[in-house]
Amino acid sequence: MNKSLPDHVVFSKMKECLYTPVVGDILDSLGFSHQFLPPAIRPLSPDMKLAGIACTVLECDVFGEQPKPFGLLTEALDQLRENEIYIATGAHRSALWGELLTAAARMRGASGAVLDGWHRDTPQVLEQNFPVFSQGCWAQDSSIRTSVLSFRCPIEIGQVTVLDGDIIFGDIDGVVVIPRDIFSEVLEKSMEKASGEKLVRKAIESGMSATEAFARFGIL
Numbered sequence: 001m002n003k004s005l006p007d008h009v010v011f012s013k014m015k016e017c018l019y020t021p022v023v024g025d026i027l028d029s030l031g032f033s034h035q036f037l038p039p040a041i042r043p044l045s046p047d048m049k050l051a052g053i054a055c056t057v058l059e060c061d062v063f064g065e066q067p068k069p070f071g072l073l074t075e076a077l078d079q080l081r082e083n084e085i086y087i088a089t090g091a092h093r094s095a096l097w098g099e100l101l102t103a104a105a106r107m108r109g110a111s112g113a114v115l116d117g118w119h120r121d122t123p124q125v126l127e128q129n130f131p132v133f134s135q136g137c138w139a140q141d142s143s144i145r146t147s148v149l150s151f152r153c154p155i156e157i158g159q160v161t162v163l164d165g166d167i168i169f170g171d172i173d174g175v176v177v178i179p180r181d182i183f184s185e186v187l188e189k190s191m192e193k194a195s196g197e198k199l200v201r202k203a204i205e206s207g208m209s210a211t212e213a214f215a216r217f218g219i220l
């Protein structure tokens with residue numbers, strides 16, 4: 001993390017100035033070419049942006065009444081920290097998120113949720129102004145179908161290994177995972193590239209050809 005600024009300031013700046021394509025390009029340039037979650041994981045509304053620290057959650061499918069319905073779901077929610085993003089995978093037989101989970105996460109100062117699966121209570125989630133990204137909505141209840149097994153453990157979603165504490169960044173174009181150790185470098189280079197892209201667009205809009213613009217700026 002940036003040592004001179006508080007985390008919430010860094011994440012606000014990211015949301016204000018950056019977009020996932022530029023961050024993905026910088027990750028590619030550093031040799032991290034498998035960092036985007038699958039494209040089926042989308043924001044509930046197109047204007048939602050997400051930046052924060054991963055709290056990883058591992059779920060599993062279950063079948064029928066459970067001795068402990070939902071497994072460690074409430075425990076996982078109740079240990080969330082400020083600026084964290086609940087990111088879950090492993091279960092696909094029910095919704096993994098909804099109105100009450102949103103309220104619990106918000107009350108702890110968390111900054112979003114990413115589900116490799118479904119959410120429900122869409123209108124009640126949207127009215128809480130809390131960014132949630134999922135594969136879509138499906139009202140099927142969790143208690144007899146899915147269970148939280150563990151949290152703050154490594155997880156895999158599509159091509160990405162997500163470690164607890166990695167940085168999650170999401171917008172209308174998808175969700176990208178930035179390994180924590182390279183976050184400062186990725187942030188700095190992404191800011192530079194975002195500014196560069198603005199210049200290139202201006203040059204093109206002033207009449208420069210795409211070929212000349214690429215030769216001049218090295219950015220596309």
Ligand SMILES: O=C([O-])CC(=O)C(=O)O
Pocket residue numbers: 095096097098099100101102120121141142143
């Ligand atoms: O039970 C669930 O899986 C989610 C839910 O409805 C809520 O958070 O309100």
Ligand SMILES: [Mg+2]
Pocket residue numbers: 098099100121
């Ligand atoms: Mg509900």
